[in-house]
Amino acid sequence: MLVVGPLGGTIADRVDRRRLVQLAQGLALLTSLALAILSWLHLVVPAHVFVASLLVSALATFDVPARQSLIPALVPRERIVEAIALAIPGRNVALLVGPAIAGMLISLAGAQLVYLFDVVTYVVLIVTLGRIGFEKMDPPKVTASLWSSAGEGFSYIRRQPLIWQLMAMDLSATFFAGYRVLLPSLARDVFDVGAAGYGLLAGAPAVGGILGSGVAYRLAAYRRKGLLALGATAAYAAVAMALGYVPWFVLAVVLTGLLGLTDTVAQVIRQGVVQAETPNELRGRVTAVYQMVSRGGPALGQAQLGASALALGSPLALALGSLVPLALSLWFALRGRTVREYEG
Numbered sequence: 001m002l003v004v005g006p007l008g009g010t011i012a013d014r015v016d017r018r019r020l021v022q023l024a025q026g027l028a029l030l031t032s033l034a035l036a037i038l039s040w041l042h043l044v045v046p047a048h049v050f051v052a053s054l055l056v057s058a059l060a061t062f063d064v065p066a067r068q069s070l071i072p073a074l075v076p077r078e079r080i081v082e083a084i085a086l087a088i089p090g091r092n093v094a095l096l097v098g099p100a101i102a103g104m105l106i107s108l109a110g111a112q113l114v115y116l117f118d119v120v121t122y123v124v125l126i127v128t129l130g131r132i133g134f135e136k137m138d139p140p141k142v143t144a145s146l147w148s149s150a151g152e153g154f155s156y157i158r159r160q161p162l163i164w165q166l167m168a169m170d171l172s173a174t175f176f177a178g179y180r181v182l183l184p185s186l187a188r189d190v191f192d193v194g195a196a197g198y199g200l201l202a203g204a205p206a207v208g209g210i211l212g213s214g215v216a217y218r219l220a221a222y223r224r225k226g227l228l229a230l231g232a233t234a235a236y237a238a239v240a241m242a243l244g245y246v247p248w249f250v251l252a253v254v255l256t257g258l259l260g261l262t263d264t265v266a267q268v269i270r271q272g273v274v275q276a277e278t279p280n281e282l283r284g285r286v287t288a289v290y291q292m293v294s295r296g297g298p299a300l301g302q303a304q305l306g307a308s309a310l311a312l313g314s315p316l317a318l319a320l321g322s323l324v325p326l327a328l329s330l331w332f333a334l335r336g337r338t339v340r341e342y343e344g
Contacts, residue, residue: 001061002296006150008061009288013281015068017073018134022061022126029122031055036115044111064295065288072275072283073134080274081225085217088268092209092260093284153285161338162226162277163286166270169233169339171293172328173266175301176321177240177257180205180313182305185314204253208260215261216268225269226342230333237326242313263271267294276344 012020028160031052038044062315076084105113155165187198219228241260271290278286308317332339 001057001299003228004058004290005292005296006153007146008063008154008243008283009285010146010150010285011062012066012069012288013052017070017284018129019131019334020041020066021063021070023130024059024066025126025129026123028059028063029119029126029161030055031059032115032122033078036112038111039112039115040334061291063293065284068275068287069280069283072136072280074132077276079220080276081268084272084275085213085220085268086214086218088264089210089213092206092213092264096203096206096210106176112235128182134246153282153289156278156282157286157289160335162342163274164202165332165336165339166229166274167290168294169229169325169328170267170270170330171235171297173236173263174294174297175304176324177237177318178298178301178321179240179256179318180298180303180304182309182314183256184246185309186244186252190244190315191252194251197249200253201256204257205260205263208262209264211250211257212264213268216265219265219269220272223343225273225344226339227333229266229269229273230329230339232262232269233325234329234333236262236323237322238264239330240317240322241326244318258279265339272341273344280291280310 035044035052036046038048071083071087072080096269101117102114105117152228158166183197183201185192187195187201191197193200222228236259237261239255243252243255243259246255271294274286274290275283305321311317312320
């Protein structure tokens with residue numbers, strides 16, 4: 001994701017974005033089909049799963065910038081935040097019910113049935129995408145090299161304080177306060193609730209995320225979206241700080257739900273503003289960089305947060321890490337005028 005990401009965004013700005021999404025989904029379909037066949041033949045080994053995960057992540061670097069950039073082609077500029085708020089619940093629902101469906105399918109016929117189910121969902125998405133009536137947007141005629149075009153995306157972000165400050169807030173929250181990696185440790189070592197308790201802790205953020213999408217949708221009409229982003233980021237950090245020190249497990253489940261809610265509200269506002277404030281011809285490249293931050297940040301942050309938890313204990317590691325997004329959001333609120341005064 002971090003290596004191929006800029007290239008994916010650059011290509012998304014050069015070709016028909018709908019076709020690019022369909023192509024990426026089609027190749028991911030073949031990956032799931034290969035795993036289904038290998039599982040059915042009892043030939044699958046861990047290396048196959050690792051390679052498949054690498055391929056799907058690489059394909060996502062082409063798929064996500066193109067798919068996110070298609071949203072402004074469906075709705076007017078003033079409705080982008082609402083559109084993103086409607087799109088995000090699908091991921092939270094998948095996180096909530098997907099493992100349960102997978103477990104049921106595995107119990108029925110093994111892992112190959114899960115992969116075949118995955119193939120069907122890819123087919124549905126590819127066909128449905130072809131039937132959506134997008135506003136016609138011809139790809140621009142570009143003569144610059146791919147890497148030169150990718151550099152234009154980074155240069156645009158560097159010249160736009162609003163966009164890079166929103167990205168910095170996202171990175172600080174996901175890299176330093178990515179609480180999900182510590183949930184198993186909190187369930188076992190702090191609350192002593194075992195696997196069943198961990199399931200509740202892990203599922204609560206998805207429920208909170210679904211509720212957060214509704215909150216974000218209702219807040220979309222509020223013009224001071226910069227203040228909303230700052231407030232949601234600060235609230236997320238404050239809740240994460242408290243998570244490891246609450247005395248009751250039930251309260252910890254409530255707090256993880258609040259983390260999902262505040263994270264989703266902040267994510268919807270930040271993504272919506274970035275999409276609205278980026279010209280269409282640069283939207284793929286800017287979205288690619290944003291995805292490197294919002295998706296690559298958590299992956300790298302889990303490693304450092306896990307190491308910190310090993311040295312300091314999970315509660316203290318999470319509390320110290322959460323100070324970073326809290327301090328950054330307060331700094332932008334008090335000293336940085338760009339995000340605080342944004343209206344849109």
